[in-house]
Amino acid sequence: MEQDFSQLTESIKKYRGKPGILIPLLQEVQQIMGYLSKDTMAYLSRELDIPAAEIYGVATFYSMFKLKPQGKHIIRVCKGTACHVSNADGIKDALKTALELEDGEDTTSDMLFTLTEVACLGCCSLAPVIMIDDTTYGKLSPDGISRILERYAYEEGK
């Protein structure tokens, strides 16, 4: 699929030639494009005169950068210590079951949800915690997962 890079013109203009811009630039580009494809990184390399290897190196180093298309809603399962001792694994399994994800898969086939883990969301008193987009849900139990997901599916008319 050909990607349209014209929407990146502004960002490139803003950052071109300045030192230390790679991370904020990639953050902005990911925001616009949804993820960082090989083509996107090659395009940025040409436009900014930064070696593609350097861009790829940074993109793969930080967990925030996504190299594959992401679902519409991002579900982050907190894997912090407090959540771990409060059965975060059970929550993740329940999410995987509810989203019908096979092992190794992280995005649903309808591209509605992507399931990821995060080191700690810093809401340890509400453990176990998940975050869907910018909303945090705490004190969860595996049984309550489908009720939360229904709300998002409902908005999509599914």
Add this chain to the structure above:
Amino acid sequence: MNEITVKVGMASCGIAAGASEVYEVLARRQKESGGFKLVSTACIGMCFEEPIVEFSGGKLGTISLGAVNPAKVEEHLRDYLDAKLPDANIILADHYDGKYNELLRGQTRIVLRNCGVIDPKSIDDYEAHGGYTALRKALTMDPEKVVEEVKASGLRGRGGAGFSTGLKWSFAARAQGKKKYVICNADEGDPGAFMDRSTLEGDPHNVIEGMIIGAYAMGADEGYIYCRAEYPMAIRHLTIAIQKAEEKGYLGKNILGSDFSFELHIKEGAGAFVCGEETALMQSIEGKRGMPTIRPPFPAERGLWGCPTNINNVETWANITYIINNGSSAFRKIGTENSTGTKVFALAGKIAGSGLIEVPMGIELRDVIYKVGGGMKTDKPFKAVQMGGPSGGCIPASLLDTIVDYDSINATGAIMGSGGMVVMDSGTCMVDVARFFLNFTQNESCGKCTFCRIGTRRMLEILTRITEGKGEPEDLDKLEELASNIIKGSLCGLGQTAPNPVLTTLRYFRDEYLAHIEEKRCPAGVCTALLRYEVIPEKCIGCTACSRKCPVSCISGKVKEVHHIDQDKCIKCGACYSACKFDAIRKG
């Protein structure tokens, strides 16, 4: 009479618990009828009771209510206006008999003094609480005098390692160079720690003011706050605070009419734990992969973009205003000889009062957990407290009389760390905890040093094997050998401390490792592969609930007869255990 003020705790944790709904109800009410001032404040620390609403200015004085229901909050307001005390159950703290008065009395608040008190988005509110007076005072002092004052206070780096802050400042102050930087490390990555998030969300100006003072003392004219992107509210509050401080002339050119200028930026992290290490953090600000570099040269000589740089953690910066305003001797009065001041802890895990606390150094761990923290959450007994996250260790019950200071905590094999304190009860498996942390460090190792990259992986494999019941007797020796090599062969703090969770659990909970290896048994009943579910014949009434839930149909038995689990077929999913309403299934 004072104006009635209603404060709603609107930090990340409050909002996750439903504080926005409570605030909306109050905002609507205020728009309709007025009669009170509505303030959104941040975290007051009692996260376990969110959403929290505080009323003040009325005949009853100040009352905090916890677990406030949006449907009830108007009623609470009406009662307060009528000077009618609400149901005692929801009163957290007041002049009467709030259930957590005791909990608050054990604390000394320096860093968190404004958190949950002021509106973090209002610079006027911060100024009304003594904000920016320390900066005014510092600007009348010689820069060297400011460094001296911080040195004399005995303040040690709150990021974990505990190096003398004043000494660190003096290196950067002495360093030659036209351009210098100060950096605030807000890349709080330890799982189970949220002190810095709460501090930045609740009182961003205090950190900023500390940084301006530091920049003045060391001769820096530019600074960065490197903050985790997972903390959107902290970044939002910092952005507002920096903008307001610029408008008021606390930041920018010729601060308060002096010839000192200072510019401050926010850098968002992109998700890499190792960036909490100072040299890796600077690499990341420069837009590179965040990999640590060899020291020396130390950042004070050659740091960001090759210039002398001083990096301190959020909590360290947040102590500066107090020290300047009250003098180093007032600060020294708090705490112990070698660990002065207070420490903020994020209490989490199996503790009743999970949340944010600030206690004087020198307090016993027992008092932190049982007095300030309100004791255990359930009937299960205390087993260990984990301090210092992936770099720290587990302190057992027998060492609960250890006092909170850098040297005493180090002696246990754990570290003070940045302040995460996760309490564990008898239902926590210590081998599983060690495996959890190793999994974390193994994932987060940047890969530069071989021992850290591969050594942690080998340790994780051994630990996983043990939790799966495939442990071998020589595994413990192998773990210890690997641990000592990783400590020696790693460049930065991540690798040097990665084995700590394993070493401390081996030291204090060796029998638990042995139970896994020799008896193929998990005493805490956590490691799935080692679990066994059995029906207790005396308690089973034959209701068939378990056999109906079993996904592999391995439970046999007729109605009203004792059931039986076929161990060969059982996949140990625990469905029967949760389904049984008569506690007739034993897990172990």
